[in-house]
Amino acid sequence: MPDIPRAVLSEHFQACMENRRLVSAVFTTFRFDPGFFESEVLPVFFDVSLSHANAIKLVQLSEVLTKQSVNLAVYYDQHGLVAEGASAKLDVQRIPLQHPTGIFHPKNVLALVEDVEPDESGHRPRALLCACLSANLTRAGWWENVEVAHIEKLNEGEATHLRAPLIAYLDRLVGTAEFRRPNDDLRRRHAALWDIRKFLEGCRQRDHRTVGGRLHTQFHNGEESLPDFIANSSANAVRGMCLEILSPYIDGGEASAPLAALLERFQPRDVRVHLPRNERGEAQCAQALYEGMTAQGVTWGELPRDLLRMGRTEDARLRTVHAKVYRFFEPKRGGREILYIGSTNMTQAGCRVAGQGGNWETGFLVENIPSSAHAKPDWWLAVDEVRPSHFAPRSEDEGTAASGGTQLAVRYAWNRKEAAVLWRGKKPSPALTVEHAGVRLFELSSLPSREWRVLDAEAAKRLEQTLLSTSFLQVRGEGPEPGVLLVQEEGMAQRPSLLLDLSTAEILRYWALLTVEQRAEFIAAHVRLTGDDDPLMAKIAPLPIETTLFDRFAGIFHAFSCLEARVREALDDKKEREADYRLFGRKYDSLGSLLDRVLTDEKAGQGDRVEHYVVVLCARQLMDELGSEPRYQGYWEAHRDDVRQLTEQLASASPLRETLAAGSGEMPAFLDWFDDWFLRRAAPVPPTEGVA
Structure with a gap:
C-alpha cells in the first residue's frame, strides 16, 4: 500500500487556523461558485458556531465579518464563473481577470491571521498562511474531487525565500485587474492584497535555496515555464530521479511536448503518469497521444481505489482525480522526495514549454522530509495494465463555455447609489444589452476600452433593485450566446439586509449582547425566512412585543452604551469598516436602521412615543460625543456625507418632539430642560479617598 498523505481539505485549513483568527484573505481560482464559496468555504476560516440553514448562516457570517473587519477578495477567470448556484451576498471583493494568452488558472489561498490571545506585551502575533492547491472554489473542488494542496506558514519578520515571488504575484494581480502598472494608490483599492503585501514587506528575503542539503519551499508565481522553474528552484537536484505525474488534463498530438521537455531537462530514470479516465473507464486523452507517450517511455498508472471511492462499499462512485503533482523521488532508503504541487496541468498552455x-x-x-532516515519513497501510482478501449479527450478549459463569460464588468456602489460599467477588451465594445431573467435592465452603446463609465440614475436604481435578489446578470450582443457576469459590489455597509427586519426593542437588545456566540444565537432565533432556503426549517413568526427591561429606558441606555463602546473600540483598533456598519450602514442592527424603524413606527402610531423620543435623543448624544472627539475627527471628516444623512434622519424626528410638546402647556419648557441635561455627558464621579 503506497504511503500517500491524505486529508480533508477543509479540516486541513481548520487545523492551521486553530487559536488564530482571520484578518485578511485572498483567494484565486479558475472556476468560481460564489454561493458555495460563501456558505461552505468561508466558514472554514471562522471559529464560530453557525446555523445549518444557509440563509441564517449568511447573516451570521456577515456579523462575524463586520465584527472582525475582515478584508476578503476572490480573483477568478472571467470565463470561469459558475452561475448555476446561489449568487453572492457577503462583503467580498470579487474581481474577474482576463489573461491575454490563455486562462487565469492559479488556485491559492493567502490568509493573514493573528493569534486570538495577545502575548505579554498585548501584541497579537500575525502569520501568513500560503496555500497552493489544485482545487477550484467549487463544490467539486472542495467536496468531491481528489485534489492536492500544500500550506506554508510565514511568521512576522521571518526570513523566507517566498517573500519576493509572492510580492511580485500580488502586484501582477493588481496590474491585471487595473490594466496598468501597479502603484500604492492602485494597491490600496485591493484592501486584502494590500494587507498581505504589507505583511510580506515586513519579512526578510532569504537568498539561499537550501539548508543542510534540504530545499527551502519555492513559490512559482507563473513568470517562468514549469520546466524552467523546477530546474532553477531545485538547482537541478531532481535530475536523474524517478518522475511521477498526476494531471487531469494531457494534450498533444502524437507526443506530449511538456513530457518531452521534462525528459530532456531532468533525464528521469523512470516515468509513471496517471491515466485520467471518466466514470465509463474511457481514457480522457487522445488515442494517438496515449500511444505516443507510451513510446516516449511512459508507464501509465492509477491511484488506489480506496482513495478514489466516495463511499465505503466496493461499488461506490469514484472521485474525479483533479490533482496536479510532479513528483521526483529516489526509490531508496533515505532517498529525497521533491514535489511540485499546484495548478499546472501537463498541457502546452499549462507548462508553457514554448517559453511564452x-x-x-x-x-x-516542496521537499518532503521523511519521517525517518530509513524511509523509502515509492510510487504512489500502481501500474494501469488495462489498455483503454475507448478515448474521450478533453481540454483543460472544458466547461467554461457553459458560464458564457463576458468582457463586460458591472460595478455598484451601495454607499453612493452609483452604477458603472467597464469593457475589458482592447477595442471598443459592440452595443450590449444587460438583463436579468429576460428583463432588460439597461442598454449600452459602444464602450471605450478599459475605462469605467457611470450609468444614469434610472439604470442604477434598476440595478439596485435587482441586486436585492441576485448579483448574476446576463449580457447580450457580445457573441452568439448571452454571457454571465457577477456584479462587483462596493460600500456593502449600505446594502440592506434581506433577512432581518427587527423591531426597535430587538435592535436595542441585539446591541446589548456581548459575544459573537450570543449574537449568532439571536440571529438564528429572529431571522424571518421568506423563501425556501431551507424547507426543513419551520418559518419563524415575528416575536410578540413584551414588556421587559430592554423594552424600557434602562435597556435603551444600556444598548446605546454598548453601541458606543463597540464603535470606539473599532475606531481605536483601526477597524473602520465595523464602525461604518454600526453607524452608517443599512443593516438590521445599524443606527440608521434603528432610526428608520422608530420614525416608521411613529408615523403608524405604533409603540411608545416617549420611548421613541428617548431613542432619538440617545442617537443625538452618540453622534455629538463621537463627532467632538479629537482623535476621531479624521474619520468624521472622511464620512461627511454619511454624517449629514444621519443628521437629516435625526432632524426628521422633529414632529415627534412637537407632538409631545403639545401634550400640555408645561411640556415645551420641560422638554427644553430635559433635552439640555440629557444631551450633556455626565462626568464620572471620582472615587472618595478611603472609601472602598
Whole structure:
C-alpha cells in the first residue's frame, strides 16, 4: 500500500487556523461558485458556531465579518464563473481577470491571521498562511474531487525565500485587474492584497535555496515555464530521479511536448503518469497521444481505489482525480522526495514549454522530509495494465463555455447609489444589452476600452433593485450566446439586509449582547425566512412585543452604551469598516436602521412615543460625543456625507418632539430642560479617598 498523505481539505485549513483568527484573505481560482464559496468555504476560516440553514448562516457570517473587519477578495477567470448556484451576498471583493494568452488558472489561498490571545506585551502575533492547491472554489473542488494542496506558514519578520515571488504575484494581480502598472494608490483599492503585501514587506528575503542539503519551499508565481522553474528552484537536484505525474488534463498530438521537455531537462530514470479516465473507464486523452507517450517511455498508472471511492462499499462512485503533482523521488532508503504541487496541468498552455504565452499558473516546489532516515519513497501510482478501449479527450478549459463569460464588468456602489460599467477588451465594445431573467435592465452603446463609465440614475436604481435578489446578470450582443457576469459590489455597509427586519426593542437588545456566540444565537432565533432556503426549517413568526427591561429606558441606555463602546473600540483598533456598519450602514442592527424603524413606527402610531423620543435623543448624544472627539475627527471628516444623512434622519424626528410638546402647556419648557441635561455627558464621579 503506497504511503500517500491524505486529508480533508477543509479540516486541513481548520487545523492551521486553530487559536488564530482571520484578518485578511485572498483567494484565486479558475472556476468560481460564489454561493458555495460563501456558505461552505468561508466558514472554514471562522471559529464560530453557525446555523445549518444557509440563509441564517449568511447573516451570521456577515456579523462575524463586520465584527472582525475582515478584508476578503476572490480573483477568478472571467470565463470561469459558475452561475448555476446561489449568487453572492457577503462583503467580498470579487474581481474577474482576463489573461491575454490563455486562462487565469492559479488556485491559492493567502490568509493573514493573528493569534486570538495577545502575548505579554498585548501584541497579537500575525502569520501568513500560503496555500497552493489544485482545487477550484467549487463544490467539486472542495467536496468531491481528489485534489492536492500544500500550506506554508510565514511568521512576522521571518526570513523566507517566498517573500519576493509572492510580492511580485500580488502586484501582477493588481496590474491585471487595473490594466496598468501597479502603484500604492492602485494597491490600496485591493484592501486584502494590500494587507498581505504589507505583511510580506515586513519579512526578510532569504537568498539561499537550501539548508543542510534540504530545499527551502519555492513559490512559482507563473513568470517562468514549469520546466524552467523546477530546474532553477531545485538547482537541478531532481535530475536523474524517478518522475511521477498526476494531471487531469494531457494534450498533444502524437507526443506530449511538456513530457518531452521534462525528459530532456531532468533525464528521469523512470516515468509513471496517471491515466485520467471518466466514470465509463474511457481514457480522457487522445488515442494517438496515449500511444505516443507510451513510446516516449511512459508507464501509465492509477491511484488506489480506496482513495478514489466516495463511499465505503466496493461499488461506490469514484472521485474525479483533479490533482496536479510532479513528483521526483529516489526509490531508496533515505532517498529525497521533491514535489511540485499546484495548478499546472501537463498541457502546452499549462507548462508553457514554448517559453511564452500560455496560462497563468502557480505552485509550490516542496521537499518532503521523511519521517525517518530509513524511509523509502515509492510510487504512489500502481501500474494501469488495462489498455483503454475507448478515448474521450478533453481540454483543460472544458466547461467554461457553459458560464458564457463576458468582457463586460458591472460595478455598484451601495454607499453612493452609483452604477458603472467597464469593457475589458482592447477595442471598443459592440452595443450590449444587460438583463436579468429576460428583463432588460439597461442598454449600452459602444464602450471605450478599459475605462469605467457611470450609468444614469434610472439604470442604477434598476440595478439596485435587482441586486436585492441576485448579483448574476446576463449580457447580450457580445457573441452568439448571452454571457454571465457577477456584479462587483462596493460600500456593502449600505446594502440592506434581506433577512432581518427587527423591531426597535430587538435592535436595542441585539446591541446589548456581548459575544459573537450570543449574537449568532439571536440571529438564528429572529431571522424571518421568506423563501425556501431551507424547507426543513419551520418559518419563524415575528416575536410578540413584551414588556421587559430592554423594552424600557434602562435597556435603551444600556444598548446605546454598548453601541458606543463597540464603535470606539473599532475606531481605536483601526477597524473602520465595523464602525461604518454600526453607524452608517443599512443593516438590521445599524443606527440608521434603528432610526428608520422608530420614525416608521411613529408615523403608524405604533409603540411608545416617549420611548421613541428617548431613542432619538440617545442617537443625538452618540453622534455629538463621537463627532467632538479629537482623535476621531479624521474619520468624521472622511464620512461627511454619511454624517449629514444621519443628521437629516435625526432632524426628521422633529414632529415627534412637537407632538409631545403639545401634550400640555408645561411640556415645551420641560422638554427644553430635559433635552439640555440629557444631551450633556455626565462626568464620572471620582472615587472618595478611603472609601472602598
